[in-house]
Amino acid sequence: MDKNINIKVRVWRQKGPKVKGNFETYELKDISQGSSFLEMMDILNEQLINEGKDPVVFDHDCREGICGMCSLYINGFPHGPDEDVTTCQLHMRKFNDGDTITVEPWRSAGFPIIRDLMVDRTAFDKIIQAGGYVSVNTGGVPDGNAIPIPKYAADEAMDAAACIGCGACVATCKNGSAMLFVSAKVSQLALLPQGKAERAKRAKAMVAKMDELGFGNCTNTGACEQECPKNISISHIARLNREFLKAKFKD
């Protein structure tokens, strides 16, 4: 049964990108374990506003695990201690009465902090803009159902397409590498007939952008796949390596 719990939240507060931040601890009473983590954050903010203080800034949008905006490092794990969920899908029943919960922003050189718990993830948008799309226009669009696609390819592409671009993989990576994200985006298109035409160009352009933006060199620790809320597998990273090497050797 869900109860009401009293907790302390230790939140990272930072006024701006260049300002030094610090932790502030707030007490919250009577939080229903049935509420979500972000609802708890809303209650915290209401309390702060009523006390005349600045509310805690954090990213969120859909609150149903599909947009990839929410991004909190909770008690040492991106998206919190639960498996395969985003922060917005995390529930307070994962915590106990009397707990102190530490909430931090993503910390990685590729994602500079904007304010408090909000970080700048436009680097991901730039990588997508570099080639994460299909641009071949070939007249009338054929009916999707009329294009035969092997089941395994469709499944792999679908699994890769589940990536919501949240950045938990980068946040948890000791190398600050974005390979899981980029590999999911490259895989998803390379596996399907529509994306195949530009696969070589895409792999080269997206990897070049990723490197240019200063993300690290993957050493296959596998921390990313553990923390990914969408369970993206590092076998996609092998596919990205393959796509990239093939493209380069063909040149």
Add this chain to the structure above:
Amino acid sequence: MSWLINSSIGRKLIMSISGLFLVLFLMFHSLMNFVVIISADAYNAIAAALGANWYALIGTGILALGFIIHIIYASVLTLQNQKARGSNKYAVAKSQKTVTWASKNMFILGTIIFGFLVLHLINFWSKMQLVELMHGHNYAAAGFHDPTDGAYFIRELFTQPLYSIIYIVWLVAIWFHLTHGFWSAMQTLGWNNRIWLPRLKTLSYVVATIICLLFISVPVYYLLGFGA
């Protein structure tokens, strides 16, 4: 070919190929060492064949180059990765149970391996190929033991328990490095999918264990007093 330096996957390709080359070398070296337990004469025959002749010297040169490339790229990669990670550290960071310790400490393991490698070269190479190079057949006049008598040097070293233990520690570090390195190299080459990923990880442990057991058998043999 600048992409081998300028792109992350290119750099990893070099890491992977140089690493696999070193793995191949270790396979050969561990098998060769094991021979000393079976027959000291047979071992010395191999050691003599790999003395100061042109093909052994070219081999040594290529090997040294392999190490140098692997180490330079390892250092560059590690520095870049630290920069990409940034100085902003988490106050609370837990590690995931499935992430192996070795995978996060490849550079530290490599540094340990390199440190012992220097000792190893002093222990053996400087007394064998180097002496042969500098003094040819007149080693005795210069005050050295027969440089092709590898079994002698092994016995001299490993009958000192301290050295046996140092070498065993070294081999444990190599074992850890290989348990991650072998499958990571395959992953870098792009040879992986959902079926092969677990297989290659297991194979990694098998390869690392076989190589290290072959190597370790020699100091253990002497440590237990068989070779004295």
